[in-house]
Amino acid sequence: MNWQVLRKLGVLLLLLLLLLLCAKTGVDFVYTQF
Amino acid sequence: MSDAVSLMAPSFIALSVFAVIGVTALAGVARQLVFLTANLVFLCGLLLPGPAAASIAAFTLAGYALVWLVLSRPVWSFRIGLPVYVLLFVYANNYDFLGLVLPENVLTSALRAVGLSFLFFKIVHVVIEAHSGTLGRVDLLTYLNYCFNFTTFMMGPIQRFQDYRDQWHLDKQAIPLTWEAHLDAAVRILLGLLKVYVLAEWFRPMATAGAETLLGLSPLKVLICLYAFYFFLYLNFSGYCDVMIGIGSLLGVRPPENFDRPYLATNISDFWQRQHRSLTLWLTDYVFSPAFKRLLSGQTLGRHPLLAMNLCLLLTMLVSGLWHGTTAGFLVFGLLHGAFLVAYHSWDALLKSVLGRQRLRRWRAHILGRLVGMALTFHAAAAAFVFFRMDVASGTQVLAKLVVG
Numbered sequence: 001m002n003w004q005v006l007r008k009l010g011v012l013l014l015l016l017l018l019l020l021l022c023a024k025t026g027v028d029f030v031y032t033q034f
Numbered sequence: 035m036s037d038a039v040s041l042m043a044p045s046f047i048a049l050s051v052f053a054v055i056g057v058t059a060l061a062g063v064a065r066q067l068v069f070l071t072a073n074l075v076f077l078c079g080l081l082l083p084g085p086a087a088a089s090i091a092a093f094t095l096a097g098y099a100l101v102w103l104v105l106s107r108p109v110w111s112f113r114i115g116l117p118v119y120v121l122l123f124v125y126a127n128n129y130d131f132l133g134l135v136l137p138e139n140v141l142t143s144a145l146r147a148v149g150l151s152f153l154f155f156k157i158v159h160v161v162i163e164a165h166s167g168t169l170g171r172v173d174l175l176t177y178l179n180y181c182f183n184f185t186t187f188m189m190g191p192i193q194r195f196q197d198y199r200d201q202w203h204l205d206k207q208a209i210p211l212t213w214e215a216h217l218d219a220a221v222r223i224l225l226g227l228l229k230v231y232v233l234a235e236w237f238r239p240m241a242t243a244g245a246e247t248l249l250g251l252s253p254l255k256v257l258i259c260l261y262a263f264y265f266f267l268y269l270n271f272s273g274y275c276d277v278m279i280g281i282g283s284l285l286g287v288r289p290p291e292n293f294d295r296p297y298l299a300t301n302i303s304d305f306w307q308r309q310h311r312s313l314t315l316w317l318t319d320y321v322f323s324p325a326f327k328r329l330l331s332g333q334t335l336g337r338h339p340l341l342a343m344n345l346c347l348l349l350t351m352l353v354s355g356l357w358h359g360t361t362a363g364f365l366v367f368g369l370l371h372g373a374f375l376v377a378y379h380s381w382d383a384l385l386k387s388v389l390g391r392q393r394l395r396r397w398r399a400h401i402l403g404r405l406v407g408m409a410l411t412f413h414a415a416a417a418a419f420v421f422f423r424m425d426v427a428s429g430t431q432v433l434a435k436l437v438v439g
Contacts, residue, residue: 008217015224023231031189
């Protein structure tokens with residue numbers, strides 16, 4: 001596994017962590033409201 | 035109408051995993067059937083209540099019947115069938131203006147469904163392309179999966195049939211078959227979720243303030259709320275597209291790109307090349323270009339190309355407004371953007387004649403010219419979005435408050 005792939009895996013884990021910590025529930029989509 | 039699906043719900047994640055594994059592991063009819071199963075579970079199980087799902091199914095099958103007719107009896111079926119199909123959409127979508135021409139007991143909102151407008155544009159595209167002879171045979175399973183594709187059904191992007199079919203039949207690769215490309219797709223999904231479920235939500239309280247609240251605020255605060263709605267809409271919609279493009283890439287059928295940093299647009303024409311691009315391309319191909327070609331070939335407007343172009347721009351944005359929603363606010367939204375485009379192209383033509391092409395190009399490339407263009411475009415787009423979220427009278431009052439104070 002090269003450095004690029006490891007870096008992307010790191011970003012993936014970071015994003016996952018951010019989502020788990022900060023994501024809100026009950027979100028709707030603006031474009032489905034019209 | 036049901037609420038939209040949550041992209042973080044276990045049911046949606048399980049469905050996506052099932053579709054990715056099934057579509058990449060299987061071949062032939064089994065692959066088609068697995069994808070159709072995933073799409074139908076999404077539509078009937080997660081997204082739409084019974085009557086809306088039935089409406090979508092009937093609308094899709096009527097579209098296939100029209101495609102079949104157009105392929106076998108090209109002339110009359112296209113000339114009669116397409117307008118009838120458009121009327122069917124107008125009726126099913128229950129436009130406000132129908133109340134002026136139809137008795138109330140005939141009108142119903144039961145046929146309206148999330149995704150109907152996107153489905154309508156996809157099917158009209160297939161019908162027109164079938165008529166022009168660019169599609170060849172359209173088999174039912176491919177057509178159904180194209181129409182119901184859960185990565186493009188709810189809010190686009192509006193994928194072209196040829197693009198979908200080429201990728202499905204592996205004539206075109208969605209992404210390179212490398213770990214890196216697959217990781218990129220996964221990162222994009224998470225980035226999209228972050229946009230929708232974290233970043234957009236920061237703007238929501240300000241973005242969704244009602245007309246009464248806005249009218250009680252100072253003009254500066256109203257302006258900030260308009261900015262907030264712009265960013266909220268961008269993050270909410272482009273985040274959704276990121277998720278779907280990521281899932282589609284893993285599936286092997288990647289939906290088209292829909293956004294390219296619209297807030298950096300230096301003019302309103304550039305804005306529509308960056309915002310909801312799949313819609314802009316559709317409108318260019320099937321509304322603007324045919325109308326412009328027809329007007330240019332005429333005796334009167336053929337000698338006035340700028341006037342012909344401006345009329346076609348107004349028509350195109352009128353269609354865009356009507357497509358976005360069923361109320362008068364959306365009509366105003368479309369006409370306002372039409373007016374912006376007309377003003378921009380007329381101003382551009384004037385500057386070209388006064389300054390000449392070379393000097394105009396130099397001015398445009400200058401950082402100051404670009405910044406002025408970006409600021410103007412950003413404010414024009416933010417102002418027009420007012421009619422996305424409130425009725426014409428309230429929207430006009432809010433904009434008047436900004437100008438008059």
